[in-house]
Amino acid sequence: MLPFVLRRLGLAVVVALLVSTTTFLLLRLAADPAQALAGEGATVADIENIRRMYGFDQPLPAQYWAWATRAMTGDFGDSIYLKSPVLELIGDRAPVTITLALCSIILAMAVSIPLGVVAALRPNTFLDRFALGTAVVGQAMPSFFFALLLILVFGVHLEWLPISGSDSWLHFVMPSIVLGYYAMPALMRLTRGGMLEVLGSDYIRTARAKGLRPPVVLFKHALRNAVVSVVAVAAVQLGFMLGGSVVVESIFSLNGLGRLAYQSIQRADFDTIQAIILMIAGVYVLLTFLADVLNAWLDPRIRVS
Amino acid sequence: MSSTEGTVGAVVRPPDAAAGEPAAPSPRTILRRRALAHRGITIGGGILAFVFFLALAAPLLAPHDPYAQDLGRRMLKPIWEATGTWAHPLGTDSFGRDYLSRIIYGARVSLLIGFAAMILSGLVGTALGVAAGYFGGRVDMVVTTLVTTRLAMPAILIALAVVSLVGSSLEIIILVLGLLLWDRFAVVMRAATQQVRNLDYVAAAQAIGCSTSRIILTETLPNVANPLIVIATLEIAHAILLEAALSFLGLGVQPPTPSWGLMISEGKSFMFFEPWLICIPGFALFALVMSVNLLGDGIRDVTAPENRT
Numbered sequence: 001m002l003p004f005v006l007r008r009l010g011l012a013v014v015v016a017l018l019v020s021t022t023t024f025l026l027l028r029l030a031a032d033p034a035q036a037l038a039g040e041g042a043t044v045a046d047i048e049n050i051r052r053m054y055g056f057d058q059p060l061p062a063q064y065w066a067w068a069t070r071a072m073t074g075d076f077g078d079s080i081y082l083k084s085p086v087l088e089l090i091g092d093r094a095p096v097t098i099t100l101a102l103c104s105i106i107l108a109m110a111v112s113i114p115l116g117v118v119a120a121l122r123p124n125t126f127l128d129r130f131a132l133g134t135a136v137v138g139q140a141m142p143s144f145f146f147a148l149l150l151i152l153v154f155g156v157h158l159e160w161l162p163i164s165g166s167d168s169w170l171h172f173v174m175p176s177i178v179l180g181y182y183a184m185p186a187l188m189r190l191t192r193g194g195m196l197e198v199l200g201s202d203y204i205r206t207a208r209a210k211g212l213r214p215p216v217v218l219f220k221h222a223l224r225n226a227v228v229s230v231v232a233v234a235a236v237q238l239g240f241m242l243g244g245s246v247v248v249e250s251i252f253s254l255n256g257l258g259r260l261a262y263q264s265i266q267r268a269d270f271d272t273i274q275a276i277i278l279m280i281a282g283v284y285v286l287l288t289f290l291a292d293v294l295n296a297w298l299d300p301r302i303r304v305s
Numbered sequence: 306m307s308s309t310e311g312t313v314g315a316v317v318r319p320p321d322a323a324a325g326e327p328a329a330p331s332p333r334t335i336l337r338r339r340a341l342a343h344r345g346i347t348i349g350g351g352i353l354a355f356v357f358f359l360a361l362a363a364p365l366l367a368p369h370d371p372y373a374q375d376l377g378r379r380m381l382k383p384i385w386e387a388t389g390t391w392a393h394p395l396g397t398d399s400f401g402r403d404y405l406s407r408i409i410y411g412a413r414v415s416l417l418i419g420f421a422a423m424i425l426s427g428l429v430g431t432a433l434g435v436a437a438g439y440f441g442g443r444v445d446m447v448v449t450t451l452v453t454t455r456l457a458m459p460a461i462l463i464a465l466a467v468v469s470l471v472g473s474s475l476e477i478i479i480l481v482l483g484l485l486l487w488d489r490f491a492v493v494m495r496a497a498t499q500q501v502r503n504l505d506y507v508a509a510a511q512a513i514g515c516s517t518s519r520i521i522l523t524e525t526l527p528n529v530a531n532p533l534i535v536i537a538t539l540e541i542a543h544a545i546l547l548e549a550a551l552s553f554l555g556l557g558v559q560p561p562t563p564s565w566g567l568m569i570s571e572g573k574s575f576m577f578f579e580p581w582l583i584c585i586p587g588f589a590l591f592a593l594v595m596s597v598n599l600l601g602d603g604i605r606d607v608t609a610p611e612n613r614t
Binding site: 011014015016018019022023026027030031036136137139140141142143144145148149152156239240242243244246247250258261262265266268273276277280281284285288 | 449450451453454456457458459460461462463465466467469470471542546549550553554556566569573576577580583584587590591592594595598599602
């Protein structure tokens, strides 16, 4: 087990390093930061000043090295626009995004796992078709359009839910539905597929032959095995949600990381964008690492390969 | 994985083989499944062909110039509302531009970006995946690390940042999406190549002294074409949705180009009074993406029914 964990940990570190260099290069090569900061109408002298002040005149590897060594100590620079440390900004905004992502993934699992189980128990029946049909529709629905439809129906027409802000838990209902439904089709199909496989296996036949009651067979024997991979994928989806919340957060005016990232992109606030992307990548790497370890712990076959 | 591919390998078995019935699905079940699959293919293919037709014949079909503004005829209602007229069957937008014409021309943008981004990401992903699957070892390790790195980077944020900094144009969007969406190609092609690589005909080709490039191109690639087509359709849908999201956020296709995502964004300010302004392009987007997905699922069902989930 330990070699496996160490190997995965090594991969995680390499990936984090690669993400930071790629992001750094992408952002630096995409535009001249000095010019972006100076804005339109700045004189050449202004731009030169800014370039020297922020060290943009140094060669790229030197800039990266300076940034990386500071980042190692937890200093991700200051937001050029908001004039405060990037880490502080992220700390302020992260709770909203984390709440949103957790609500979304819980909602997605609460809907997709039962639906997948029911579909697997009665394959090729109306229920199964319904579940698959929901998945097909869910995958094709653009999230921002879905969000606007929800706002129209529940926010404006029925006046049940608030349409923007993050003051109460009610504000999180619609955003969580929008962000969560995107993960549902994959989780549903995975549950269904896993259940079908498990239900056809020998040990389930044995359990049934022993005369165990169907609910015991279903929940204690079958679901427990089928759901492991679903939970692992859900963990990875959670990582995707942190990055994908930008659309949802801007539509519902939630003051989270996604909105901060979007605003920072519009302000060409390099250090903030860089730090947010790195943080989201870090969480993703951590979650996949945990999911891998969980899987390996539960299924020894994975460890050896 | 973010989508359906997580379930590949799950074998569909009838859960309760009734007495006397063999464990394998009966021919009737197979037939029924095939028929179902074909329905996905016919419906999905039909819608996609229709959208293609709209895009190709846009200048002939569009009743008006999609760019022509007429401020005297702003926000006319579509035909199903009481005040709608056949002059503008889907009404007009806030600049008085004919909505039907903009929807028809918008099909061009979605299809162009979807297919171009898919081809680019398909080239990158297939090359990486086949190399990793065929050579294994170090190459495999490097590709796996690259895929993980790509997956760790939030695609939409990277796309937003690059497009915002470089400036938005159709080419930039295609390039950015194409270089962001290759991960699933690489993952699936790697697994498919690994399977094919150990088969006897590859060993036979090696034994008679075929070059590596020849083995990859003529022995391996044709036999991983089916999953490749399935992923290609999924990635077209993915790219279309991402373009729409980028345009919706104002960092994709720029006005006045008619793009469905942009049309939703422009209609957003008026949606409380004129909900059809967002519903028409939203439904178009939904129908197109669904048709591509149905087609992909259908192709998978027919070519590899054992992977149906």
